[in-house]
Amino acid sequence: DTAVSQTPKYLVTQMGNDKSIKCEQNLGHDTMYWYKQDSKKFLKIMFSYNNKELIINETVPNRFSPKSPDKAHLNLHINSLELGDSAVYFCASSPRGTSGRNTIYFGEGSWLTVV
Amino acid sequence: TQLLEQSPQFLSIQEGENLTVYCNSSSVFSSLQWYRQEPGEGPVLLVTVVTGGEVKKLKRLTFQFGDARKDSSLHITAAQPGDTGLYLCAGAGGSGGSNYKLTFGKGTLLTVNP
Numbered sequence: 001d002t003a004v005s006q007t008p009k010y011l012v013t014q015m016g017n018d019k020s021i022k023c024e025q026n027l028g029h030d031t032m033y034w035y036k037q038d039s040k041k042f043l044k045i046m047f048s049y050n051n052k053e054l055i056i057n058e059t060v061p062n063r064f065s066p067k068s069p070d071k072a073h074l075n076l077h078i079n080s081l082e083l084g085d086s087a088v089y090f091c092a093s094s095p096r097g098t099s100g101r102n103t104i105y106f107g108e109g110s111w112l113t114v115v
Numbered sequence: 116t117q118l119l120e121q122s123p124q125f126l127s128i129q130e131g132e133n134l135t136v137y138c139n140s141s142s143v144f145s146s147l148q149w150y151r152q153e154p155g156e157g158p159v160l161l162v163t164v165v166t167g168g169e170v171k172k173l174k175r176l177t178f179q180f181g182d183a184r185k186d187s188s189l190h191i192t193a194a195q196p197g198d199t200g201l202y203l204c205a206g207a208g209g210s211g212g213s214n215y216k217l218t219f220g221k222g223t224l225l226t227v228n229p
């Protein structure tokens with residue numbers, strides 16, 4: 001059973017389109033995240049949610065709108081896609097935040113290519 | 116602002132050699148984690164260090180957290196081709212971060228040649 005699963009794994013779309021990436025975790029964790037990994041492999045936090053509540057929004061353009069219908073799901077909707085949005089988007093979860101020895105589990109990533 | 120400086124960025128060595136990867140910051144983190152990421156997959160946690168001066172061993176991998184909790188190192192003894200991958204350090208909490216996000220270094224891409 002996959003702990004953190006995200007779909008789709010690959011997405012190729014045109015500029016200006018709207019797309020969504022879905023994420024689900026079956027670990028019973030309270031905290032979920034979206035990270036973006038650029039072409040140089042740099043991973044940067046986008047959003048953190050704890051028990052469906054937004055905790056961190058790391059100056060992400062408001063074309064990106066996360067939604068957490070319940071604490072097991074955190075979806076990412078992107079409006080008006082731009083070329084610079086091309087990246088790998090990782091969903092992750094942890095029991096409660098990142099402090100102490102909390103283990104953060106990452107999904108396999110969603111490869112978004114905007115053409 | 117890049118809070119965690121990781122070096123070297125690229126490392127190509129022969130099987131059997133030893134290597135060290137460094138992760139340095141001017142800020143204090145309450146914990147530091149090391150991840151390994153393989154192509155097409157998400158990062159996988161290797162170890163978390165919490166206490167200043169803490170040393171953890173995972174088979175041929177040795178992780179150390181600096182006394183001031185601003186830096187960390189990963190040492191691999193007798194590297195094998197299976198160690199090839201992207202190694203990432205990440206800090207949490209403290210003055211350098213938050214308890215609800217990880218701040219990542221830029222990664223070290225390690226290639227171990229047979």
